Amino acid sequence: MAIKEGRTQERCTGMILPVSDAIQILSGKWKLPILISLQFGNKRFSEIAKNIPKITDRMLSKELRELEMNQLIKRTVYDTVPVTVEYSMTEYGESLDPVILELAKWGRQHRKRIMSKDRSAAKY
Amino acid sequence: MAIKEGRTQERCTGMILPVSDAIQILSGKWKLPILISLQFGNKRFSEIAKNIPKITDRMLSKELRELEMNQLIKRTVYDTVPVTVEYSMTEYGESLDPVILELAKWGRQHRKRIMSKDRSAAKY
DNA sequence: TTTATCACTATACTTCAGTATAGCGCTATA
DNA sequence: TATAGCGCTATACTGAAGTATAGTGATAAA
Numbered sequence: 001m002a003i004k005e006g007r008t009q010e011r012c013t014g015m016i017l018p019v020s021d022a023i024q025i026l027s028g029k030w031k032l033p034i035l036i037s038l039q040f041g042n043k044r045f046s047e048i049a050k051n052i053p054k055i056t057d058r059m060l061s062k063e064l065r066e067l068e069m070n071q072l073i074k075r076t077v078y079d080t081v082p083v084t085v086e087y088s089m090t091e092y093g094e095s096l097d098p099v100i101l102e103l104a105k106w107g108r109q110h111r112k113r114i115m116s117k118d119r120s121a122a123k124y
Numbered sequence: 125m126a127i128k129e130g131r132t133q134e135r136c137t138g139m140i141l142p143v144s145d146a147i148q149i150l151s152g153k154w155k156l157p158i159l160i161s162l163q164f165g166n167k168r169f170s171e172i173a174k175n176i177p178k179i180t181d182r183m184l185s186k187e188l189r190e191l192e193m194n195q196l197i198k199r200t201v202y203d204t205v206p207v208t209v210e211y212s213m214t215e216y217g218e219s220l221d222p223v224i225l226e227l228a229k230w231g232r233q234h235r236k237r238i239m240s241k242d243r244s245a246a247k248y
Numbered sequence: 249t250t251t252a253t254c255a256c257t258a259t260a261c262t263t264c265a266g267t268a269t270a271g272c273g274c275t276a277t278a
Numbered sequence: 279t280a281t282a283g284c285g286c287t288a289t290a291c292t293g294a295a296g297t298a299t300a301g302t303g304a305t306a307a308a
Contacts, residue, residue, distance in 0.1 A: 008164050008165065009174075009175065011164065012160060012161055012164050012175050013175070013177075015160045015163075015224075015228050016156075016157045016160050016161070016175070016176065017231070017235075018227075018228050018229075018230075018231025018232040018234070018235055019156050019157065019160060019224065019227045019228050019231050020153070020156075020157065020231070021231040021234055021235055022227045022228075022230050022231035022234065023150075023153070023156060023227070025234070026147075027295095028295070028296085029144070029147070029295085029296075030296090032140075032143050032144075032147060033140045033143065033144065036136060036139045036140050036143060037136055037140070039139075040132050040135065040136050041132065044254080044255085045254070045255050045256075046253075046254065046255075050133075051133065051136050051137070051140070052140065053137075056296080056297065056298080056299095057255080057256065057257090058256090058257080058258090058296085058297080058298090059295090059296065059297085060255095060256095061255080061256060061257080062295095062296095081304075081305075082253095082254065082255085082303085082304050082305060083254085083255080083304095084254085084255095085254085085255065085256090092237075095230065095233070096230060098226050098229075098230075099223075099226045099227055099230050100139075100143065101226075102222050102223045102225075102226045103142075103143045103146045103147070103223055104139050104142050104143050104146075105142075105222075106142075106146050106219065106220060106222075106223050107141070107142025107143050107144070107145040107146035108142040109219070110142070110145055110146065110149070111141075111142055111145055113216075151265090152265065152266085153265080153266075154266090168284085168285085169284075169285050169286075170283075170284065170285075180266080180267065180268080181285080181286070181287090182266085182267080182268090182286090182287080182288090183265085183266065183267085184286095185285080185286060185287075186265095186266095205274080205275075206273085206274050206275060206283095206284065206285085207274095207284085207285080208284090208285095209284090209285065209286090
């Protein structure tokens with residue numbers, strides 16, 4: 001029952017704190033999908049929207065702003081007429097790649113799992 | 125501007141779908157902290173609560189139920205008087221370890237980053 | 249001329265995550 | 279006897295996330 005009961009509390013909090021930071025920044029339904037869309041190349045507002053089923057303009061606009069504030073993405077305005085706005089990942093944003101990769105890996109195998117057993121699939 | 129414009133949309137959705145699955149299951153402020161707490165050993169209700177600052181009984185109870193439904197954790201009741209309830213990670217729950225590890229890594233370096241530059245730190 | 253696209257913003261609304269507080273039956277301890 | 283711990287549940291509430299819908303001004307296409 002007790003595995004190495006030494007400094008568990010500290011080590012536990014030492015894990016929970018950074019993870020909480022991360023999930024706060026990536027929180028919500030849309031931020032990761034947006035980042036993924038931009039992983040596949042710089043995109044304009046409407047192109048991102050096309051990549052992400054069901055997202056509304058309002059949400060996309062709001063989330064892009066937050067991601068930009070956290071310096072995960074960059075917004076570039078070209079003064080064409082009318083203006084062209086392009087979004088791209090920053091280097092810092094790219095540092096999330098391994099996180100996204102692991103999430104995708106897990107999500108894929110989870111999907112397989114719930115597909116194969118109908119009993120729990122019924123709940124979803 | 126355009127990097128390999130072939131099947132981007134499909135590959136993009138192929139990433140977004142599993143990641144959305146994952147974030148739905150791990151959604152919210154508390155599920156990952158709870159899983160982390162259980163990574164450090166089987167625990168009882170009040171022990172988990174002690175590990176996670178600020179969580180309320182109601183939330184802990186609710187999230188534990190959801191994690192159990194998704195088979196990420198296991199609830200065992202021992203018939204002592206009064207009953208002892210122990211929570212533990214399932215093997216399936218352990219499959220999340222790499223995800224949690226990457227999140228923790230990123231969170232730690234993010235924390236360092238915002239600590240070092242006060243200008244953006246002001247916002248947090 | 250009407251329509252559509254672009255990158256948004258405004259307003260209003262719903263829904264749900266999360267908080268706050270209290271209480272349950274049981275038991276061991278002071 | 280009263281208090282505290284255990285593992286919760288009940289009720290009520292707030293606030294934030296997300297949805298729905300419409301509209302902006304400029305331009306280009308039908």
